[in-house]
Amino acid sequence: MLIITIAIGLCSALTLTQAVPAVGPRPEQPLYDLVQRLLPAKYQKEIQFSLKDAIPTTSTTNVHDVYRITTSKNSKIVIEGDSLSALGAGLNYYLRNSCQVEMSWSGDRFNELPSNPPTAISEANTGSEIIQGSIVPWRYYMNVVTAGYSTVFWDWQRWEREIDWMVLNGINMPLALTGQEYITRQLYLNLGLSLEEISSYFVGAAFQPWNRMGNIQGSWGFKNDTGVKNGFIDSQFELQKKILQRMKAFGMTPILPSFQSFVPSALVQKFPNTTFHEASQWSGMPLENTMVHYVDPQEPLFATLAEEFIKLQKQYYGENVTDHYILDLYNELLPASSEPEYLKSTTKAVVHALRNADKNAVWVMQGWFLTATQFWTPPVTKSFFDGIREAEGKAFIIDLYSDGMPQWKHTDGFYGMDWGWSMINNFAGGQGIFGVLPTVLTEPFAGYHHPAKSMKGMGVTPDGINTNEFLYHLIYDLAWKNPNESLSGKLLLDQFIQRRYGAKKTTPLMLEAWDQISKTLWNITGELTGKVKSYLDINPKLNMEAFGFEPTVPMYDTAVVADAWKKLIKSTETKESNSRLGHRLVSESAVTFTKAKEFAQEEFDVLAREALSFATDSSKTDVSQQRHSSNDLPNASDLPLKAPGFRFDVIDVTREVLLITVLPALHKELVKGFNDTNAAQIVLYGSLIEALILDTDKLLSTHSQFHLGKWLGNANAIAKTIKIPNGKQDFNNGQLTTPANYLEFQARNQITWWGPASQGSLADYASKQWAGLVKTYYLPRWQHFSKSLLKTAISGQAWNQDKFNVEIAAFEGKWQYGTWGQRKGETWGPSPKDDTVEIAQDIFRRWGKLAIRISQSKST
Numbered sequence: 001m002l003i004i005t006i007a008i009g010l011c012s013a014l015t016l017t018q019a020v021p022a023v024g025p026r027p028e029q030p031l032y033d034l035v036q037r038l039l040p041a042k043y044q045k046e047i048q049f050s051l052k053d054a055i056p057t058t059s060t061t062n063v064h065d066v067y068r069i070t071t072s073k074n075s076k077i078v079i080e081g082d083s084l085s086a087l088g089a090g091l092n093y094y095l096r097n098s099c100q101v102e103m104s105w106s107g108d109r110f111n112e113l114p115s116n117p118p119t120a121i122s123e124a125n126t127g128s129e130i131i132q133g134s135i136v137p138w139r140y141y142m143n144v145v146t147a148g149y150s151t152v153f154w155d156w157q158r159w160e161r162e163i164d165w166m167v168l169n170g171i172n173m174p175l176a177l178t179g180q181e182y183i184t185r186q187l188y189l190n191l192g193l194s195l196e197e198i199s200s201y202f203v204g205a206a207f208q209p210w211n212r213m214g215n216i217q218g219s220w221g222f223k224n225d226t227g228v229k230n231g232f233i234d235s236q237f238e239l240q241k242k243i244l245q246r247m248k249a250f251g252m253t254p255i256l257p258s259f260q261s262f263v264p265s266a267l268v269q270k271f272p273n274t275t276f277h278e279a280s281q282w283s284g285m286p287l288e289n290t291m292v293h294y295v296d297p298q299e300p301l302f303a304t305l306a307e308e309f310i311k312l313q314k315q316y317y318g319e320n321v322t323d324h325y326i327l328d329l330y331n332e333l334l335p336a337s338s339e340p341e342y343l344k345s346t347t348k349a350v351v352h353a354l355r356n357a358d359k360n361a362v363w364v365m366q367g368w369f370l371t372a373t374q375f376w377t378p379p380v381t382k383s384f385f386d387g388i389r390e391a392e393g394k395a396f397i398i399d400l401y402s403d404g405m406p407q408w409k410h411t412d413g414f415y416g417m418d419w420g421w422s423m424i425n426n427f428a429g430g431q432g433i434f435g436v437l438p439t440v441l442t443e444p445f446a447g448y449h450h451p452a453k454s455m456k457g458m459g460v461t462p463d464g465i466n467t468n469e470f471l472y473h474l475i476y477d478l479a480w481k482n483p484n485e486s487l488s489g490k491l492l493l494d495q496f497i498q499r500r501y502g503a504k505k506t507t508p509l510m511l512e513a514w515d516q517i518s519k520t521l522w523n524i525t526g527e528l529t530g531k532v533k534s535y536l537d538i539n540p541k542l543n544m545e546a547f548g549f550e551p552t553v554p555m556y557d558t559a560v561v562a563d564a565w566k567k568l569i570k571s572t573e574t575k576e577s578n579s580r581l582g583h584r585l586v587s588e589s590a591v592t593f594t595k596a597k598e599f600a601q602e603e604f605d606v607l608a609r610e611a612l613s614f615a616t617d618s619s620k621t622d623v624s625q626q627r628h629s630s631n632d633l634p635n636a637s638d639l640p641l642k643a644p645g646f647r648f649d650v651i652d653v654t655r656e657v658l659l660i661t662v663l664p665a666l667h668k669e670l671v672k673g674f675n676d677t678n679a680a681q682i683v684l685y686g687s688l689i690e691a692l693i694l695d696t697d698k699l700l701s702t703h704s705q706f707h708l709g710k711w712l713g714n715a716n717a718i719a720k721t722i723k724i725p726n727g728k729q730d731f732n733n734g735q736l737t738t739p740a741n742y743l744e745f746q747a748r749n750q751i752t753w754w755g756p757a758s759q760g761s762l763a764d765y766a767s768k769q770w771a772g773l774v775k776t777y778y779l780p781r782w783q784h785f786s787k788s789l790l791k792t793a794i795s796g797q798a799w800n801q802d803k804f805n806v807e808i809a810a811f812e813g814k815w816q817y818g819t820w821g822q823r824k825g826e827t828w829g830p831s832p833k834d835d836t837v838e839i840a841q842d843i844f845r846r847w848g849k850l851a852i853r854i855s856q857s858k859s860t
């Protein structure tokens with residue numbers, strides 16, 4: 001105890017000066033700065049913000065963060081709000097409804113804003129005033145693993161953009177966990193642990209969230225990593241100071257970490273009289289990397305560490321940054337005992353510890369742990385929350401997965417604790433159009449109306465961002481809607497698409513395509529489903545059908561989606577593209593087609609014939625593309641062909657059809673060829689799969705959101721900010737490990753093996769449909785698969801999957817340590833000469849008819 005006090009006293013003297021400074025003279029200034037960052041100069045002059053004590057409203061439900069938008073006599077846009085968050089949400093309302101634009105991850109159209117800021121304010125663009133408020137005081141954002149799957153390699157510029165996005169979406173309670181290890185490290189240094197003892201407990205940069213949750217510990221890959229690991233932690237700490245300062249400037253209440261109960265093994269030896277537990281083995285990780293020790297929350301040591309952690313945090317970041325602290329005791333782990341009395345005493349102890357550290361502390365937790373329903377039976381769950389109530393603790397439960405496994409329903413609104421309705425939607429940051437729109441449109445309001453009246457927040461809590469933007473934006477939009485109004489998903493979607501593509505450039509055919517997509521891909525219900533996982537990004541085998549969580553067998557009508565694809569592509573036809581018809585792009589995949597045809601001399605079946613026809617005969621025109629004369633077609637400039645959101649969607653929908661509908665059918669024919677010992681069939685379908693993968697990679701490469709180079713490029717840029725602490729150079733296998741090597745390994749390992757071994761249970765869990773990854777990782781695996789099937793068939797042997805896995809593991813292992821940019825054609829981002837729409841049209845000409853046929857044969 002003595003040691004702690006002295007060390008902390010020293011520390012505070014050094015760091016007090018680094019505290020987050022107070023907000024500048026004008027409280028609205030951060031909003032003006034945001035406008036300056038995002039909008040044309042004219043808007044900076046014409047938009048006025050005014051923070052008021054209160055904005056009178058007649059609503060009895062929408063009473064939080066109220067804004068009012070009007071125009072002044074001299075035609076300025078005046079946004080008044082009772083909080084900075086209200087001002088941000090008000091600005092977004094104006095941008096969406098009056099200006100028809102929207103900030104988004106895939107890019108925005110702020111460069112197309114009318115040169116004079118529109119002055120019509122209300123939704124119907126007729127009235128001159130709008131007043132709106134939120135039904136909940138809190139709008140939060142992210143879950144604890146988003147820091148691993150999405151934000152781990154962000155620099156300050158990227159964070160700045162995201163915080164602006166948060167402001168516009170009315171988010172006032174973001175998770176802010178960057179640099180958490182800096183605090184943890186100091187806590188243990190103060191207790192006398194050595195840097196090495198602490199570092200061997202920490203995990204690699206891309207895996208920090210799972211160490212914070214007590215799932216894993218220690219490094220793999222570059223095992224000697226004390227220097228680079230700690231250098232990364234230092235750089236994250238610097239970033240966090242900027243992040244918090246900006247969040248505070250916008251009046252947000254960041255959710256900061258607290259002591260999570262998990263400790264390095266070295267600490268256990270130091271406190272022989274304290275009860276520690278060993279968490280269970282997590283996700284089949286090797287024992288040396290899991291079974292993390294944690295101190296029982298009822299131990300005095302827990303209270304001490306909880307208090308010291310928050311004290312340190314206040315010293316580093318400032319006294320009043322927040323009173324909301326996240327503490328997930330049992331995320332994917334089971335408590336030491338299911339005795340209701342034990343759990344009640346535990347939560348009481350946590351409340352006391354947090355309150356000692358900060359008398360206003362609110363215990364934030366993710367409700368995810370409750371999805372382990374076999375353990376968390378109603379009486380066990382109730383006693384957990386009873387402990388909090390009996391200790392008069394304040395808590396906020398993020399019901400992480402309200403869109404699929406809502407916990408608020410069977411806990412009677414978390415027994416009256418404050419909680420928030422969340423959509424997780426995404427697992428592991430992978431691609432997939434997926435969601436439950438009907439649920440999203442109604443269930444938050446059901447939660448709001450629950451008699452317990454304890455729903456106090458709404459938010460999105462995805463593992464990874466950059467997908468399904470409509471649904472993500474919608475959640476935040478709903479917070480400002482009247483909870484008794486029934487909403488039309490179709491209308492909201494149409495409006496979103498118009499803002500995304502440009503109202504004048506959006507065609508009825510595009511809206512029709514999206515209506516079909518929303519009725520299929522965004523209407524997938526059921527517990528623990530998630531996006532459809534593609535065959536592309538899992539290790540090839542003979543039978544790849546999987547059901548349940550992230551199934552490979554689609555649970556939607558693929559015919560409707562294939563038809564939506566056709567409509568989306570048809571909606572890109574212009575005079576220019578029409579005249580291009582017949583001049584097929586010569587892609588790598590076309591070469592593969594030709595080779596396949598030469599090899600396979602026999603009569604093709606209908607599937608192959610259709611797939612081959614365009615590659616080998618450029619004079620043929622797909623009947624589905626036969627069309628009216630060019631005169632009926634629009635000019636390219638009348639369509640949103642260059643809008644980043646449109647290009648994103650064209651890729652996303654094409655990707656979904658090629659990989660979820662077409663690839664499994666080709667795989668089936670490949671396996672049939674193997675079953676029948678038909679070498680020609682194996683080669684033919686092996687080549688078709690190769691062509692499909694090459695086409696996919698080419699298309700993905702045209703948008704930075706679908707580019708491996710971006711992920712690795714960010715990791716490399718962050719590496720440049722890392723300073724290795726003195727004398728802590730790391731040597732692995734005789735070679736110096738640089739920050740760039742280290743972070744690129746982290747980046748590559750997470751999206752492939754997710755752990756030390758090829759066949760680990762999380763291998764390919766965080767797979768990505770990203771150009772570059774597809775071509776340099778998934779394609780070689782598939783090529784090797786077809787080749788091995790052929791060899792095995794010819795030799796007359798049985799298929800040996802284990803042997804194949806061993807061969808593949810050798811290739812994958814090398815890939816983990818690769819360095820991007822060393823091979824021909826590896827760039828950090830899209831090439832300007834590759835046009836998304838042109839490539840998508842070309843792909844549709846070759847694969848469209850086939851995709852439609854497969855999808856129709858499936859759905860009948």
Ligand SMILES: *[C@@H]1O[C@H](CO)[C@@H](O)[C@H](O)[C@H]1NC(C)=O
Nearest residue numbers: 001268269270271272273274
């Ligand atoms: C642990 O408890 C024993 C018995 O009460 C005591 O003798 C010993 O000093 C304690 N050790 C520490 C490190 O507190």
Ligand SMILES: *[C@@H]1O[C@H](CO)[C@@H](O)[C@H](O)[C@H]1NC(C)=O
Nearest residue numbers: 019020021022318319320321
């Ligand atoms: C923190 O907030 C308290 C209560 O509002 C206030 O008294 C105190 O001066 C603040 N401290 C700092 C450093 O801003």
Ligand SMILES: *[C@@H]1O[C@H](CO)[C@@H](O)[C@H](O)[C@H]1NC(C)=O
Nearest residue numbers: 060061445449450483484485
């Ligand atoms: C809104 O709906 C709830 C639940 O259906 C109902 O209890 C309440 O009276 C309604 N409020 C208004 C203003 O219509």
Ligand SMILES: *[C@@H]1O[C@H](CO)[C@@H](O)[C@H](O)[C@H]1NC(C)=O
Nearest residue numbers: 438489518519520523524525
């Ligand atoms: C969503 O799917 C359900 C069946 O699972 C169906 O009853 C409902 O009409 C669908 N909703 C929409 C909007 O398509």
Ligand SMILES: *[C@@H]1O[C@H](CO)[C@@H](O)[C@H](O)[C@H]1NC(C)=O
Nearest residue numbers: 575631632633634635636638
């Ligand atoms: C396309 O542009 C040409 C000249 O730029 C113009 O004459 C024509 O009317 C436009 N067509 C359409 C459909 O807008």
Ligand SMILES: *[C@@H]1O[C@H](CO)[C@@H](O)[C@H](O)[C@H]1NC(C)=O
Nearest residue numbers: 667668669670671672673675
């Ligand atoms: C291939 O043969 C296996 C084993 O007989 C069988 O289970 C599978 O359905 C066959 N696959 C195809 C596509 O014919």
Ligand SMILES: *[C@@H]1O[C@H](CO)[C@@H](O)[C@H](O)[C@H]1NC(C)=O
Nearest residue numbers: 222223224731732733734735
């Ligand atoms: C780690 O460094 C030590 C020396 O500090 C060395 O003996 C050991 O071989 C290194 N490990 C690896 C994997 O290179």
